[in-house]
Amino acid sequence: MNIVPRLRLGDFSPALALLLSACLGCSGSDEESASGSATSTGTGTSETSTSTGQTSTGETSTGQTSTGETSTGETSSGTDTDANSGIYDDYIKAKAEAICEYSVGCGIAFSLETCVHGWVLIEQSLRTGLSESIDHGSVIFDPEQAEECLDFIRNGACTHAFFANYDDDLTCTSVFSGDRENGAPCTVQQHCSSGVCEWEMCESQCCEGVCVPSAAIGESCASTACASGATCYDNGVENLCIEIASLGEGALCSWYDECSGELVCVGEACTVPPSKGEPCLDSVLCSFTSSCDPETNICVANKGVGESCDPELGLYESLCAGDLHCDYDTLVCTAPAPAGSLCKYFWGCDESSYCDNGLCALLVELGEPCENESCASGYCDEATWTCVEVGTCLI
Numbered sequence: 001m002n003i004v005p006r007l008r009l010g011d012f013s014p015a016l017a018l019l020l021s022a023c024l025g026c027s028g029s030d031e032e033s034a035s036g037s038a039t040s041t042g043t044g045t046s047e048t049s050t051s052t053g054q055t056s057t058g059e060t061s062t063g064q065t066s067t068g069e070t071s072t073g074e075t076s077s078g079t080d081t082d083a084n085s086g087i088y089d090d091y092i093k094a095k096a097e098a099i100c101e102y103s104v105g106c107g108i109a110f111s112l113e114t115c116v117h118g119w120v121l122i123e124q125s126l127r128t129g130l131s132e133s134i135d136h137g138s139v140i141f142d143p144e145q146a147e148e149c150l151d152f153i154r155n156g157a158c159t160h161a162f163f164a165n166y167d168d169d170l171t172c173t174s175v176f177s178g179d180r181e182n183g184a185p186c187t188v189q190q191h192c193s194s195g196v197c198e199w200e201m202c203e204s205q206c207c208e209g210v211c212v213p214s215a216a217i218g219e220s221c222a223s224t225a226c227a228s229g230a231t232c233y234d235n236g237v238e239n240l241c242i243e244i245a246s247l248g249e250g251a252l253c254s255w256y257d258e259c260s261g262e263l264v265c266v267g268e269a270c271t272v273p274p275s276k277g278e279p280c281l282d283s284v285l286c287s288f289t290s291s292c293d294p295e296t297n298i299c300v301a302n303k304g305v306g307e308s309c310d311p312e313l314g315l316y317e318s319l320c321a322g323d324l325h326c327d328y329d330t331l332v333c334t335a336p337a338p339a340g341s342l343c344k345y346f347w348g349c350d351e352s353s354y355c356d357n358g359l360c361a362l363l364v365e366l367g368e369p370c371e372n373e374s375c376a377s378g379y380c381d382e383a384t385w386t387c388v389e390v391g392t393c394l395i
Helices: 014-024 085-106 112-126 130-136 143-154 160-168
Strands: 003-005 039-041 048-051 197-200 209-211 230-234 239-243 264-266 269-271 290-293 298-301 353-356 359-362 379-381
Touching (some): 085 112, 085 130, 085 143
Antiparallel strands (some): 197 209, 230 239, 264 269, 353 359
16 A cells, blocks of 8 residues: 655745755655765656665655565564564654754754654654664664764754754764665665665555665765765766765755755855845845845844744745744744644644644544545555554565
């Protein structure tokens, strides 16, 4: 069956949506993931995808499952798959809190309370299948490395480069590891010692892949993904792996993860964006902690709860902080609301509800009819359009 994740990048609120697109990547035949480590080739209904470090947003629902038997309770060895799920869930929450501490400190989110829920969903979507693999013993979770990753995030620089690349830094990619050699079957990239699981997209819930070598810094990435800490860079002549966030001002670029420090990639060149109070053309051209006011074309700080906004200006231009949304009724920046409240974007509703045609509605329980993002379980079966628990594909 085809499983559709509830999370959609297009539903995020204005101030954070652009930053999320840098961090998570965009779908498209010619674009890389934000980490620069996911590539796809092929035509028709069959594609070959390679991933390392983190999953691109277009692959979370189908790219990490296997062609083997589907299990929902016990692994093939008889181990209870819920045995260690609490450890993983605790890490996901702690990481969301660390990201939100960083985001609030940098001024791109308004408060921890309104920020954490959305980031938990983001982390769960990016890590589909990891909890089951940890329970199964095919992926090792390192709690000490996890603490290092959390500290690394909390203390990160308030720059485009850090936000786009923290999850691809070795400090965080080393939290999960596997020991499968090249040629071994895999369902998530963390199964592989190389960090790269290559698979063909299929219509089944379970699409088995194979571990393949990764490319080191300085090596070609034309046919494989770069190792953790590196991104695939097109220098105009060939595709080579370079260190993430290593390009200086004026260097040729194509994505956020290539430029260093506060630089952003604009017009295929790493560029210093304007700061608060300086003229701008659009939100891409402002510093990390500010946005471009479309009415004045001046970079301004993101707005907090109760500050006036105009939702008609568009997704990126209402200027509310990333964990808020511009309320269509009150025309002020507003925190996520409970069922029955007006909404427009995913962040408009609290953790118990979703935005259904402009109104927050309670999440749908298992077995009930659903739309893509309406299930409490996070997954809607496209074949039956009912909410389901996702079966675990183990190999």
